[in-house]
Amino acid sequence: MSTSTALLTDHYELTMLSSALRDGTAHRPCTFEVFTRRLPDGRRYGVTGGTGRVLDAIENFTFGEAELAQLAEHRVVDEETLAWLRDYRFQGQIDGYPEGELFFPGSPLLTVRGTFAEAVVLETLVLSILNHDSAIAAAGARMVSAANGRRIIEMGSRRTHEESAVASARAAYLAGFTATSNLEAGRRYGIPTTGTAAHAFTLLHDSERSAFESQIAALGTGTTLLVDTYDITRGIELAVEVAGPELGAVRIDSGDVGVLARQAREQLDALGAKNTRIVVSGDLDEYAIAALRAEPVDGYGVGTSLVTGSGAPTAEMVYKLVEVEGRPVAKRSSHKESRGGRKAAVRRYKDTGTAVEEVIFQTAPGASEPVLGPHDRFLQIPLMRDGKRVADLPTLEDDRQRLRHALVTLPWEGLKLSHGEPAIPTTFHTA
Secondary structure, eight states: OOOOOTTSSOHHHHHHHHHHHHHTOTTSEEEEEEEESSOOTTOSOEEOOOHHHHHHHHHTOOOOHHHHHHHHHTTOSOHHHHHHHHTOOOOSEEEEOOTTOEEOTTOOOEEEEEEHHHHHTTHHHHHHHHHHHHHHHHHHHHHHHHHTTSEEEEOOGGGSOHHHHHHHHHHHHHHTOOEESOHHHHHHHOOOBOOOOOHHHHHHSSSHHHHHHHHHHHHOTTSEEEOOSSOHHHHHHHHHHHHOTTOOEEEEOSSOHHHHHHHHHHHHHHTTOTTOEEEEESSOOHHHHHHTTTSOOOEEEEOHHHHTGGGOOOOOEEEEEEEETTEEOOOOOTTOOOOOSOEEEEEEEOTTSOEEEEEEEEOSTTOOOOOOOTTOEEOOEEEEETTEEOTTOOOHHHHHHHHHHHHHHSOGGGGOSSOOSOSSOEEEEOO
């Protein structure tokens, strides 16, 4: 199977390409920007996710014979366009927010510069990755904040597309999740993996005791035993009998997990297993996690709500042409207006480190930049130059730390799970 990502484009992009090649406008230098006009309902910040995957995808965005044959067979494009696509390699420049950076309405998350032809064919590729990964990262960040320092494990692979599962695990790890159950994500990205048995393993055995004995024999006493297949009180009793008081953890996957966690803690302590952790799972989201903050829970397993963006499966980003041959261009359609010209952004901070404003400004020759305060900083970084990835870009671990720090800089109300305005305002510098 081809490793090219070229057909992760859209029919209408190739329609525009063919027309532009025919009328001679395809080679005009252009700038496209990725931004969102609004945050998903109820969200106070966005999290940039997927930038590294975008760069990987662009590097593999070539049209081999299989892709060209598909386009020719279905007459998607003409012969001139097929010839142009055969030699396609992105040769332009890309700047953008690094992964883990927060964003707000209007933030110029990604700036793509090149000819119209080489940049326009990237729209679907770029948006499909950024919209998905940023949505998962934002949902994950809210869950991590709600967990308030407790371990949180991504385990949603069976609730989404197989490739989305790997991308979701990566975005969750960026957001601060401790580990994933997805082994492919561990292989590709070096993310810690973990997991325990499901109810099927207990049901397979003739008794709950024999299931626990088998798991302990294979994995040692530090493993996590699922104790609610039958009667949870009896399950905990058997777990400690089999593993001893050094049992690593028990997992509760159903019922009123808050009440059950309290009862489990009392029972474990009474049995001498005071260091045995309690992990809960089962349709958790950030609201359920926040509601469990006062309970004796040591860790959470999150699946469906994480990989579906917890109600916001897209970050609502768009990819818009903002400059042609140095001339600003802008869409004026009602409710879908855009601002012309290539832009960059500065985030302003108080002396205390609290973020107070995001200032967006044009970078055209002669345009003025906002004056930086002592704690302000530019947000975009170079990502690709002449079609090549910039050396020494931040690692996934760097990006995790960036997000952790960024969340600390938000005003306290910006971390609320309730509906409200974006955590900090976005303004456009026009002086």
